[in-house]
Amino acid sequence: MWTYEKKLQYPVKIKNPNQNTAQIIISQLGGPDGELAASMRYLHQRYSCPYNKITGILTDIGTEELAHLEIIAAIIHQLTRNLSPEQISGTPFATYFVDHTTGLYPVAASGVPFDMKYVGIKGDLLTDLNEDLAADATIS
């Protein structure tokens, strides 16, 4: 189970709101290569893992990805504070704003909501680890 600690893993102090930056960064929240996908991937692969050591790694990385999810949410929250209607209308952010205002809703920058289809879980260790390598782009 999870304990929540009331701090960010890394500090976030955005001085200047910018809705255009928020519009792009939101992919790191709810997009195919974002932190929500990453945490769901690792945390769910644990259950079928036959080796305790690897289960440990999947647990710890998955938990850290949840912490990253919080960091990205903090970034977007701070980027979209105090925006005037003029700063929103006519920008790509307007299409997000109409449905969510300045709430945090995991989507990709394209507007596609988060989808578990971004995550491969086959219950076979080597297959799942290959999914992890592909997702984290460590194959050169």
Added chain:
Amino acid sequence: MINNCKANSCRSYGTNNNSRNNTSCSRMKLRLQQLEFALDDIVLYLDAYPECNQALEYYHTLLEERNHLREIINEECGPMTNFSNHSKDTWLWTNGPWPWQIEA
């Protein structure tokens, strides 16, 4: 309250026991972020290399300062988890600020 300190693992954080000093709280919380960031890393390393004694030693060095600091932060700045509400007369856990809010 500060007992059992090995010289190089106890730091002076410049706090007093009475007031909630905002500067020292933000300084302490930053230090906690640094310690726990390093801890996240060494935990992952130990997951992969559990036999590495040097890593385990480093983990304990970090953990000692971190646990000591957390106690101070819970007392002086407010609870870091919902199981650290030390006050017996006030529920402080839901007080702000929350980590994503910018303190004015």
